[in-house]
Amino acid sequence: MSTGLSISAVVVVVLATLAIGTWGLRFSRTTSDFFVASRTVRPRLNASAIGGEYLSAASFLGVAGLVLAYGAEMLWYPVGWTAGYLVLLVLVAAPLRRSGAYTLPDFAETRLESRAVRLVSSLLVVAIGWLYLMPQFQGAGLALRTVTGSPPWVGGLLVAAVVVINVFTGGMRSVTFVQAFQYWLKLTALLVPAFFLLLIWIGDGATPPTAAETGVSGALGSAWGLPMTSDQPYVLYTTYSLIMATFLGTMGLPHVVVRFYTNPDGRAARRTTLVVLALLGCFYVLPPVYAALGRLYAPDLITSGHSDMVVLELPARMISGYGGELLSALTTAGAFAAFLSTSSGLSIAVAGVLSQEFTGRRLAGVTAFRIAALVGVAVPLALALLTSGVSVARAVGLAFAVAASTFCPLLVLGIWWRRLTDVGALAGLAVGGVLSGVAVVDTLSGAERTGWTDALLAQPAAWTVPAAFVTMIGVSLLTQRRRPVGVGRFLVRLHTPEAVPLDRG
Amino acid sequence: MNHSEHPVQRVRVTSPRVRRPRPPRRTGIAEIDRQSRVGEIYMASLLRAQLRLAVVVLAALAATVGMLPLVFLGFPGLNDILILGMPLPWVVLAFGIYPVLVALGWVFVRAAERNEQAFADMVERS
Numbered sequence: 001m002s003t004g005l006s007i008s009a010v011v012v013v014v015l016a017t018l019a020i021g022t023w024g025l026r027f028s029r030t031t032s033d034f035f036v037a038s039r040t041v042r043p044r045l046n047a048s049a050i051g052g053e054y055l056s057a058a059s060f061l062g063v064a065g066l067v068l069a070y071g072a073e074m075l076w077y078p079v080g081w082t083a084g085y086l087v088l089l090v091l092v093a094a095p096l097r098r099s100g101a102y103t104l105p106d107f108a109e110t111r112l113e114s115r116a117v118r119l120v121s122s123l124l125v126v127a128i129g130w131l132y133l134m135p136q137f138q139g140a141g142l143a144l145r146t147v148t149g150s151p152p153w154v155g156g157l158l159v160a161a162v163v164v165i166n167v168f169t170g171g172m173r174s175v176t177f178v179q180a181f182q183y184w185l186k187l188t189a190l191l192v193p194a195f196f197l198l199l200i201w202i203g204d205g206a207t208p209p210t211a212a213e214t215g216v217s218g219a220l221g222s223a224w225g226l227p228m229t230s231d232q233p234y235v236l237y238t239t240y241s242l243i244m245a246t247f248l249g250t251m252g253l254p255h256v257v258v259r260f261y262t263n264p265d266g267r268a269a270r271r272t273t274l275v276v277l278a279l280l281g282c283f284y285v286l287p288p289v290y291a292a293l294g295r296l297y298a299p300d301l302i303t304s305g306h307s308d309m310v311v312l313e314l315p316a317r318m319i320s321g322y323g324g325e326l327l328s329a330l331t332t333a334g335a336f337a338a339f340l341s342t343s344s345g346l347s348i349a350v351a352g353v354l355s356q357e358f359t360g361r362r363l364a365g366v367t368a369f370r371i372a373a374l375v376g377v378a379v380p381l382a383l384a385l386l387t388s389g390v391s392v393a394r395a396v397g398l399a400f401a402v403a404a405s406t407f408c409p410l411l412v413l414g415i416w417w418r419r420l421t422d423v424g425a426l427a428g429l430a431v432g433g434v435l436s437g438v439a440v441v442d443t444l445s446g447a448e449r450t451g452w453t454d455a456l457l458a459q460p461a462a463w464t465v466p467a468a469f470v471t472m473i474g475v476s477l478l479t480q481r482r483r484p485v486g487v488g489r490f491l492v493r494l495h496t497p498e499a500v501p502l503d504r505g
Numbered sequence: 506m507n508h509s510e511h512p513v514q515r516v517r518v519t520s521p522r523v524r525r526p527r528p529p530r531r532t533g534i535a536e537i538d539r540q541s542r543v544g545e546i547y548m549a550s551l552l553r554a555q556l557r558l559a560v561v562v563l564a565a566l567a568a569t570v571g572m573l574p575l576v577f578l579g580f581p582g583l584n585d586i587l588i589l590g591m592p593l594p595w596v597v598l599a600f601g602i603y604p605v606l607v608a609l610g611w612v613f614v615r616a617a618e619r620n621e622q623a624f625a626d627m628v629e630r631s
Contacts (some may be wrong), residue, residue, distance in 0.1 A: 208590025
């Protein structure tokens with residue numbers, strides 16, 4: 001792969017991200033600006049920003065890689081990541097905005113009037129954030145190695161540095177602009193090359209990708225295009241478990257939730273989410289195209305284990321000369337946009353929680369936030385350098401499983417069930433967090449398991465989410481005397497439209 | 506007695522007040538703010554309407570997208586239908602689901618705003 005153009009593309013994306021971030025600096029003045037852009041972001045811009053923030057390395061590189069290597073079953077990842085927004089829209093979007101809290105721990109504390117629930121939520125936000133940041137840095141390392149041949153740590157360090165600089169200078173407001181810009185960059189970076197690649201494919205006689213000779217035997221060879229093939233054991237369980245993790249996990253991702261506070265009101269929060277659904281749908285039809293064409297034109301990536309790089313490599317392989325290099329440079333630019341945007345959003349969310357929770361009152365707000373951002377980025381970067389071998393999309397999938405097992409029950413029950421108590425919430429968070437956490441650690445450690453044990457640990461959501469819900473409901477029912485005093489007023493705030501002049505506590 | 510020199514002030518005679526004065530009629534807003542039983546009923550009706558809507562939309566999601574793994578497992582014949590060289594289930598998963606999700610979201614947003622408008626009309630009436 002020719003490197004000149006692709007390196008320029010990475011440099012341009014990095015500089016553009018920094019420039020837009022600095023431009024946003026002029027608006028950032030107070031701590032409130034840093035956290036949630038003072039709640040003046042309009043739905044369209046906000047939706048682009050959510051899309052830009054959400055489409056991570058897992059979406060941009062990982063989906064195509066997984067579908068290329070493992071086939072149709074993996075298409076449930078992008079479907080679930082989009083459907084998660086529908087579930088979020090239906091159950092939590094407007095109430096969450098109306099709750100008036102900055103972060104998930106804020107919501108938990110206001111709803112349950114308990115510092116302990118707040119603390120546990122904060123720990124979970126940091127854990128999920130780091131679990132999600134780690135594969136972003138790993139993906140950046142792999143991508144930069146593909147482009148330049150640099151060692152894997154360089155890409156991760158580059159992305160981490162840009163994120164820290166950006167957070168230092170602009171905070172959330174500038175990140176909103178950066179994120180909105182990055183959605184459109186990512187969409188263009190997949191759409192334009194896909195168009196040319198499809199033209200080439202038709203010119204070559206439009207061979208069906210299922211007929212490709214890939215040198216892979218068994219189910220992944222012959223039955224690649226077919227979901228639910230009987231060769232894959234426990235396929236029904238893993239599919240439904242994945243559906244549960246992604247459909248329910250989206251609402252519990254810290255960087256997604258923080259975005260909802262930037263909407264002016266609950267109605268705008270709903271409309272923003274609907275636009276996000278459409279934007280994600282437009283994006284996610286593209287990675288499968290790369291996967292299918294990769295089957296024909298880059299089958300060696302499957303056997304060599306570098307299937308995550310198919311989006312970067314395919315244009316240069318299918319189109320010779322300058323045109324192919326240019327298109328590969330474009331997808332590389334999109335990939336770095338993906339690393340930067342998701343990492344920025346997650347870092348802000350993690351830094352917000354760290355600075356509020358763990359730095360105390362010794363530091364001024366903005367200074368604490370900056371120090372927290374530094375810590376928030378350094379830890380997952382170190383984790384990324386220490387662990388490897390789990391594919392980008394699968395690692396992100398684990399973060400969804402943890403979010404679905406902890407924050408999903410907390411949010412859904414907190415918003416819709418007035419009998420939730422602080423003890424019930426704590427018990428549910430503990431059960432969901434510990435069970436899914438054990439599964440995550442086991443999977444990341446690379447332990448070799450077989451049969452049901454492997455299926456249950458690799459896709460834990462189908463049993464950890466119900467366990468968390470049952471615990472939260474059961475313990476709450478046993479501790480009804482601890483029901484918070486202000487729950488009635490709080491539900492008024494969550495569910496009534498802002499235009500009605502009510503006492504919202 | 507000379508009536509013309511000392512006119513007696515005329516007094517209107519009405520029936521005695523047998524009922525307590527009617528309490529001032531409160532709006533739904535005031536009832537909710539007082540957290541009275543009536544206010545609770547107003548809030549419960551809003552929550553029930555919104556929750557019912559959410560359950561309906563989620564059930565629709567489960568009945569369409571959520572059933573696909575079972576459909577693919579139960580009807581392997583679908584794999585023989587090819588679109589542009591790809592089996593039908595692959596095409597549905599890769600491209601077909603997103604319009605359904607957006608449509609469900611659109612229906613939900615409209616219905617949720619209608620529920621809120623109905624609630625606002627109800628509690629603002631005095």
